[in-house]
Amino acid sequence: MSGISPLTSIARASAVAPPSGVTPSSTLLTGTAGAGSNSFGSALTGAVDNLQQVQNKADGLAMQAVTGTLANPHDYMIAATEASLNTQMTVAVRNKALEAFNEIMRMPL
Amino acid sequence: MGTFDILAISGSGVNLNRTWLDSISDNIANIDTVRPTSEAAYQARYVEAQAVSPDAAQPGGVAVTGISLGSAEGRLSYQPDNPMADAQGMVRMPDVDLSEQMSQLIMAQRGYQANLSVVQRATDAYNAALQIGKG
Numbered sequence: 001m002s003g004i005s006p007l008t009s010i011a012r013a014s015a016v017a018p019p020s021g022v023t024p025s026s027t028l029l030t031g032t033a034g035a036g037s038n039s040f041g042s043a044l045t046g047a048v049d050n051l052q053q054v055q056n057k058a059d060g061l062a063m064q065a066v067t068g069t070l071a072n073p074h075d076y077m078i079a080a081t082e083a084s085l086n087t088q089m090t091v092a093v094r095n096k097a098l099e100a101f102n103e104i105m106r107m108p109l
Numbered sequence: 110m111g112t113f114d115i116l117a118i119s120g121s122g123v124n125l126n127r128t129w130l131d132s133i134s135d136n137i138a139n140i141d142t143v144r145p146t147s148e149a150a151y152q153a154r155y156v157e158a159q160a161v162s163p164d165a166a167q168p169g170g171v172a173v174t175g176i177s178l179g180s181a182e183g184r185l186s187y188q189p190d191n192p193m194a195d196a197q198g199m200v201r202m203p204d205v206d207l208s209e210q211m212s213q214l215i216m217a218q219r220g221y222q223a224n225l226s227v228v229q230r231a232t233d234a235y236n237a238a239l240q241i242g243k244g
Contacts, residue, residue: 050111072127078120078228082113085235089112092239 044093051086058083114168115231121161121170122224128173129156129217136205137214143186144201145193150183151203180204 058079064070111117132154142151155177163169182204189198 072124074123074127074225075120078116078123081228081232082116085113085116085232085239088236088239096242 040097044090044097047086047090047093051083051090054079054083054086111168113231113235116228117168118170119224119227119231121172123221123228125156125158125171125173126217126221126224130214130221132156132176133210133214133217136203136210137207139203140205140207140210142203143188143191143193144183146185146195146199146201148201149181150201151205152181153179153203153205155179 058076061070061076061079065073065076070076136153139151144150156173157175157177158171159174161167161170161172183201184204185199186202187198188194188200191200193200
């Protein structure tokens with residue numbers, strides 16, 4: 001089971017991911033047997049948490065832009081670019097992990 | 110160190126150059142501001158910048174540490190027909206050199222563009238990295 005548990009925590013983390021507040025509570029990861037603080041699951045949860053922060057920053061700047069209180073236009077553009085790149089990377093990591101999981105599940109027994 | 114630190118670092122550079130552009134435009138706008146000799150002249154604004162040393166909290170970059178002001182004495186100019194002139198017909202003009210400001214304007218503009226160019230290239234590079242193994 002310990003081989004698959006990082007993948008299950010990915011699925012859980014990505015299910016909670018973007019819209020609502022991400023709470024990387026320890027209950028999400030307690031299933032990971034023998035997982036240190038640098039396990040794949042916690043790395044991914046950290047990435048999702050970071051993604052949430054970056055998205056929030058971009059959202060806040062977008063709100064300033066539409067209300068006319070944005071001091072520096074480039075601030076928003078850079079934050080939006082960073083948010084987009086972060087999202088793409090998190091999704092890419094999730095897709096790769098799922099691909100590996102599916103490959104294992106297709107293994108003939 | 111985050112994954113996309115280049116964006117934050119270049120962003121701080123863009124911010125610095127933006128502040129520099131602001132102060133240059135202020136200096137040029139006030140280049141003809143006349144004051145009576147009893148008052149201080151318009152003081153040119155100069156941006157103070159300092160490198161940010163990278164640590165756990167911040168990736169590095171540059172920060173605006175303050176704005177220093179130029180000479181308050183300015184240049185004394187003989188303009189007897191000016192309503193602000195004193196008994197000797199003197200007024201105080203700001204000690205701002207237009208050609209110097211224009212050169213700085215070019216430097217600030219190029220610096221702004223260079224930092225945005227870094228943002229652009231970094232985005233392209235990151236996108237290329239994210240394409241690895243696709244299709």
